[in-house]
Amino acid sequence: MAESGPSGFRLVGGWLKEANTRFAAWFNRVTPKGLYPRSLLIIVTPMVILQSVVAFVFMERHYSTVTRRLSAAVSQDISAVVALYGVLPRDKDFSALRSIAWRNLRLKVDVLPPAPLPPPGPKPFFSVLDSALSREIGARVKEPFWIDTVGRSNLIEVRIKMEDAVLLVFAPRNAAYASNSHIFLLWMVGTSLVLLTVAILFLRNQIRPIENLADAAEAFGKGRDVENFRPRGAREVRRAAVAFLEMKRRIERQIEQRTTMLAGVSHDMRTILTRFKLELAFLPDGADTEALKKDVDELQGMLEAYLAFARGDPGEQAALTDMGQVIEDLRLNAERDGATAEASFMGPPLVEVKGDQLKRCIGNLVNNAVRHARRVAITGTRDARWLIVTVDDDGPGIPEEKREEVFRPFLRLDDARNQDDGGSGLGLAIARDIARAHGGEVLLADSPMGGLRASVRVPV
Ligand SMILES: Nc1ncnc2c1ncn2[C@@H]1O[C@H](COP(=O)(O)OP(=O)(O)OP(=O)(O)O)[C@@H](O)[C@H]1O
Numbered sequence: 279m280a281e282s283g284p285s286g287f288r289l290v291g292g293w294l295k296e297a298n299t300r301f302a303a304w305f306n307r308v309t310p311k312g313l314y315p316r317s318l319l320i321i322v323t324p325m326v327i328l329q330s331v332v333a334f335v336f337m338e339r340h341y342s343t344v345t346r347r348l349s350a351a352v353s354q355d356i357s358a359v360v361a362l363y364g365v366l367p368r369d370k371d372f373s374a375l376r377s378i379a380w381r382n383l384r385l386k387v388d389v390l391p392p393a394p395l396p397p398p399g400p401k402p403f404f405s406v407l408d409s410a411l412s413r414e415i416g417a418r419v420k421e422p423f424w425i426d427t428v429g430r431s432n433l434i435e436v437r438i439k440m441e442d443a444v445l446l447v448f449a450p451r452n453a454a455y456a457s458n459s460h461i462f463l464l465w466m467v468g469t470s471l472v473l474l475t476v477a478i479l480f481l482r483n484q485i486r487p488i489e490n491l492a493d494a495a496e497a498f499g500k501g502r503d504v505e506n507f508r509p510r511g512a513r514e515v516r517r518a519a520v521a522f523l524e525m526k527r528r529i530e531r532q533i534e535q536r537t538t539m540l541a542g543v544s545h546d547m548r549t550i551l552t553r554f555k556l557e558l559a560f561l562p563d564g565a566d567t568e569a570l571k572k573d574v575d576e577l578q579g580m581l582e583a584y585l586a587f588a589r590g591d592p593g594e595q596a597a598l599t600d601m602g603q604v605i606e607d608l609r610l611n612a613e614r615d616g617a618t619a620e621a622s623f624m625g626p627p628l629v630e631v632k633g634d635q636l637k638r639c640i641g642n643l644v645n646n647a648v649r650h651a652r653r654v655a656i657t658g659t660r661d662a663r664w665l666i667v668t669v670d671d672d673g674p675g676i677p678e679e680k681r682e683e684v685f686r687p688f689l690r691l692d693d694a695r696n697q698d699d700g701g702s703g704l705g706l707a708i709a710r711d712i713a714r715a716h717g718g719e720v721l722l723a724d725s726p727m728g729g730l731r732a733s734v735r736v737p738v
């Protein structure tokens with residue numbers, strides 16, 4: 279099979295790889311996902327395996343060997359009694375036999391009139407003693423016998439059928455049986471329970487700082503307050519927490535810097551604009567100055583909007599907000615602006631968000647819809663993970679390839695369509711800004727109503 283060599287190898291390699299991936303997938307599926315159960319599993323599994331092996335080896339080797347040896351000793355004694363029975367004089371109640379057996383061998387012996395042996399009893403569940411003793415007696419005593427190791431709590435009963443009698447022998451159970459070996463197992467199980475308890479308590483304390491860090495990062499991502507979070511726990515976890523706090527501080531500083539800079543620029547420009555206006559006022563009226571004045575006004579409007587945008591998040595705190603109410607308010611506003619609007623909300627309406635901000639975000643989408651369409655539908659849904667508010671309209675929509683572009687500040691598609699009617703082109707940029715500050719996003723798509731579908735999605 280020389281020619282199939284390399285491809286055969288490849289085939290086997292492929293199988294192995296496939297089996298490996300399958301195994302990894304299966305393993306991933308069946309093992310618990312949390313860090314806590316996983317760490318517990320890492321501690322418990324070796325412990326259980328170790329103990330099972332130790333217990334097995336112990337039972338197999340030590341326990342059964344000792345039991346066998348003890349059984350051998352007892353059966354030797356019994357065979358001695360059988361031999362004695364043969365040679366001692368048979369007086370009325372066999373007192374010599376009984377006293378020798380009791381004094382020297384600690385066996386209680388009786389001689390019964392001949393009778394058939396009882397049928398063999400049921401094998402005890404824990405039958406090391408039973409089988410060892412049967413074997414040992416069978417090897418040493420040639421007569422038929424019957425044993426009962428479970429009938430009495432601390433005695434073993436053996437009956438031996440002699441030619442002219444039945445010998446009844448009681449041996450103490452613990453003479454034939456390594457009885458206190460269970461203590462060893464008890465100790466083992468007991469100590470492992472202690473170990474497990476310690477592990478559970480200890481691990482919980484180790485896992486909690488990681489959970490806290492995850493919570494803090496999640497809250498920060500959703501734009502919520504990160505309250506009294508301090509680095510805790512093991513060194514690595516504390517390092518991650520410190521790094522997170524550092525990062526949070528840097529991001530906050532950057533936002534602050536951006537806001538200050540933009541505000542500064544806008545302010546300076548506003549000063550110049552005011553000067554411009556003043557100078558324009560001194561010019562004689564005419565068509566040229568009219569146009570100039572209009573431009574300056576427009577510029578000022580843009581600047582005001584920009585300032586508002588730059589000011590951005592005015593430090594609003596996230597609080598429980600009734601989104602159903604927010605949506606209803608927006609619907610009323612839309613109606614007031616002359617559109618036919620409908621609103622609905624599904625799911626628990628109380629959500630922890632920056633209510634005013636989110637209202638502004640959705641409001642911008644509704645304003646756009648009202649500006650471009652006649653009918654508007656606002657739909658809110660909330661499940662365990664997301665709050666989604668969708669604004670549908672029956673207007674012209676936005677072509678697919680422009681849907682990213684329109685988020686750019688000051689970009690207006692309808693510049694050419696109707697100059698005066700439009701806004702400053704900041705609405706979508708602001709909406710996206712707010713959604714992202716909540717850890718969410720604004721998405722544009724085709725609406726089943728024929729126009730644009732704009733949806734805000736934020737994690738709850
Ligand atoms: N529902 C819509 N239907 C059609 N076009 C839209 C819709 N929403 C937005 N647009 C287009 O996207 C552009 C950008 O929208 P954006 O909200 O950012 O600015 P704007 O509405 O022009 O101004 P502002 O919102 O600041 O008053 C709009 O000029 C418009 O051309």
Ligand SMILES: [Mg+2]
Pocket residue numbers: 642645646701704705706
């Ligand atoms: Mg707008």
